[in-house]
Amino acid sequence: MKDTIKALVEAFGPSGYETEVIDLIKTMVGDHADEMRVDALGNLIAVKKGTGGGKRIMFAGHADEIGVVVTHIDDKGFLRFLNVGGLNPFSLLGNRVRFANGTIGVIGREKGEAKDISLDKLFIDIGANDKAAAEAKVNIGDFGIMHREFTDLGQRLIAKSMDDRIGCAVLVEALKRVNDTPNDLYFVFTAQEEVGIRGARTSAYDINPDLGVALDVTLTGDSPEAPRMEVSLGAGAAIKIKDSSLVTHPKVKALMTRLAQEKNIPYQYEVLERGGTDAGAMHLTRSGVPSGTISIPCRYVHSVSEMVDQGDVQACVDLVVAICEDTLAELM
Numbered sequence: 555m556k557d558t559i560k561a562l563v564e565a566f567g568p569s570g571y572e573t574e575v576i577d578l579i580k581t582m583v584g585d586h587a588d589e590m591r592v593d594a595l596g597n598l599i600a601v602k603k604g605t606g607g608g609k610r611i612m613f614a615g616h617a618d619e620i621g622v623v624v625t626h627i628d629d630k631g632f633l634r635f636l637n638v639g640g641l642n643p644f645s646l647l648g649n650r651v652r653f654a655n656g657t658i659g660v661i662g663r664e665k666g667e668a669k670d671i672s673l674d675k676l677f678i679d680i681g682a683n684d685k686a687a688a689e690a691k692v693n694i695g696d697f698g699i700m701h702r703e704f705t706d707l708g709q710r711l712i713a714k715s716m717d718d719r720i721g722c723a724v725l726v727e728a729l730k731r732v733n734d735t736p737n738d739l740y741f742v743f744t745a746q747e748e749v750g751i752r753g754a755r756t757s758a759y760d761i762n763p764d765l766g767v768a769l770d771v772t773l774t775g776d777s778p779e780a781p782r783m784e785v786s787l788g789a790g791a792a793i794k795i796k797d798s799s800l801v802t803h804p805k806v807k808a809l810m811t812r813l814a815q816e817k818n819i820p821y822q823y824e825v826l827e828r829g830g831t832d833a834g835a836m837h838l839t840r841s842g843v844p845s846g847t848i849s850i851p852c853r854y855v856h857s858v859s860e861m862v863d864q865g866d867v868q869a870c871v872d873l874v875v876a877i878c879e880d881t882l883a884e885l886m
């Protein structure tokens with residue numbers, strides 16, 4: 555599974571430009587899905603048909619990642635930019651940006667107090683001598699991502715865009731492992747989550763599921779002086795109870811808890827103060843869809859070095875497979 559994760563986290567896919575990621579996932583799941591389609595917004599929907607009499611389950615992991623968009627190029631060839639999704643200016647300094655054509659730049663800042671740092675004080679230096687040289691490589695409106703390689707620490711892994719390629723990797727692995735089931739399974743690799751949970755909204759309308767489950771990262775409270783939060787790296791799949799986009803349906807919480815207990819899958823409950831996932835859109839689809847989120851605990855979310863634990867990742871795969879193969883008594 556490490557190869558799958560490495561390939562996914564190193565791919566280029568800022569919100570709206572997920573094609574490279576989607577094409578990669580197609581090659582990973584093609585042999586295991588009965589149908590695959592990419593919809594108008596760029597969501598990849600991989601379907602595994604049930605043997606009949608079951609429910610329609612939609613799983614969503616977002617294919618996009620946070621990034622930048624170029625807004626201005628000055629006479630000396632420095633680029634100004636806006637965020638695509640939530641960027642913390644403190645995590646950007648000295649880091650590198652990569653554009654779709656392979657151009658790489660470093661993020662620098664204007665003079666001023668470190669505490670006053672904000673995106674409008676930052677610029678990207680692509681090594682160009684003047685505006686014309688910069689424009690030969692990058693144009694206004696070009697999207698870039700943070701540039702950083704995958705690092706394997708053994709039990710734990712670090713990369714940019716673990717949010718949410720690790721959720722995509724969990725779904726890829728689960729789709730490979732799932733056996734015959736009465737349920738119709740829709741594995742959706744969604745577009746544009748980071749800019750407002752957009753791809754999940756349209757794909758959920760299309761699929762009209764009986765159950766919605768998002769796979770996404772969540773914060774942890776286990777690093778020095780971390781904000782208070784009862785989620786730890788290595789303590790298992792995090793069953794979300796609530797965030798700002800969703801209250802997990804009590805039936806879905808009961809379903810996930812029962813399956814984790816029955817299958818001896820390590821799990822923990824997650825209450826997230828701020829933030830949302832694709833489940834925020836799924837549960838408001840049409841006349842409403844019971845939904846929940848399985849979160850992969852992750853340190854340093856939205857930095858270039860997001861860290862996950864392989865034991866947690868495996869627990870999330872096991873829980874997704876268990877849901878796929880269950881008769882879902884709680885939802886009857």
Ligand code: CO
Pocket residue numbers: 717748856
């Ligand atoms: Co995110």
Ligand code: ZN
Pocket residue numbers: 616717718747770771
């Ligand atoms: Zn995410």
